[in-house]
Amino acid sequence: MKTLSPTIPVKLSFKAQMLQAREAAIVQAVNRLLAEKGFDAMTVDEVAAEVGIAKASLYKHFPSKEDLACAAMVRVMRRAQDFLQSLPVDAAPLDNIKAVARWTMEVQLAGEMPSLPSQNSSLRATLMKSRDYMDGLIEISDALGGWIEAAQAQGALNPGLPAIAVLYTLYARACDPVLEFLKTGGQHTDAQIVELVMTTCFEGLNSR
């Protein structure tokens, strides 16, 4: 078969690499724009302009604006999974949980956390249908959930809280408006803001 000759696979692979590289550029641009202005305010024209390609070419890669956003979410999910795997397996569960919380806040402060409106139903439907997205979400939730229960069992996290509530609270830090408010205030560095929110999140507002 011709397709098994040495040159063909190379050519296909090269072409595939081009496509993949452009797709990566698209997804990165979408990620940035989603973080900067959100889903509704982001226009497909902007994405095409930022990547430097024709709008029609976008639709060769992604069938709709929702799929663009979904790809950006999958990207950040992949980054999260990579971060999770970089954590020491023998660390205390609470340390890993805190590391993840810090990481999400740093991504947000770096302007790299895509923000989607939770009430948009067509977007929700697209995300739910995406195997990549759902698998990533479940894997991350499982990892975090395991650490949460372990930390509660050893008394490091409040065992009176439902684990799911703790998980949601951690997820919410990825889109916490307090970070943006404090950054706009200009009184604190990014590192200080992260530590501040880490404190309120884990220690609470009350005195100890």
Added chain:
Amino acid sequence: MKTLSPTIPVKLSFKAQMLQAREAAIVQAVNRLLAEKGFDAMTVDEVAAEVGIAKASLYKHFPSKEDLACAAMVRVMRRAQDFLQSLPVDAAPLDNIKAVARWTMEVQLAGEMPSLPSQNSSLRATLMKSRDYMDGLIEISDALGGWIEAAQAQGALNPGLPAIAVLYTLYARACDPVLEFLKTGGQHTDAQIVELVMTTCFEGLNSR
């Protein structure tokens, strides 16, 4: 003068009352729709349909969609001010702070908390220009800020946190996605959800 005859003022007042009542109906509808779908997804036609009047009539009351949203924000701000004034003046500062936090969460769970995109600049400009909005915001911030500093001084709230960070953290509870997540989960009543988030907010995730 004829305009000072008894019947004229009565008539004018009646007309004014009608206008005011309709304006209240409009603002309430906007408030509900903003809470349900957010600013971008809400259309002016929907508002008119919900109130049961023509779109052009809306524009007799409010010059733009942004002003509609602003009026809804002023409404909820007024409700907040009323709630603040209903609190006992001799109560412990921390109790009042907690009462306000509970109140904002209850309003959100009741589907009555308008949600605006923080990055929409035309909307921000309209809000900033609104004396009613800004005055309300400042009055509320001043009241909360005073309680925060008092609670920190007496060691009830962590004095190591900047008061502004505490204030923002409280404001953020009004749009905390954890409430919606837990409600969607269906495992908890609204009251339980409020107490859960109150605990994580004031006690933190760690064990005490």
Added chain:
DNA sequence: GTCTATAGACCGATAGAC
């Protein structure tokens, strides 16, 4: 008969889709 307010058609621009 006049005047106001309304209802509903209408316009222009924008943005998603192809």
Added chain:
DNA sequence: GTCTATCGGTCTATAGAC
């Protein structure tokens, strides 16, 4: 680069109050 739908905003004819 075009097409079409949608949406914010406006215009006009009419109904009803005085």
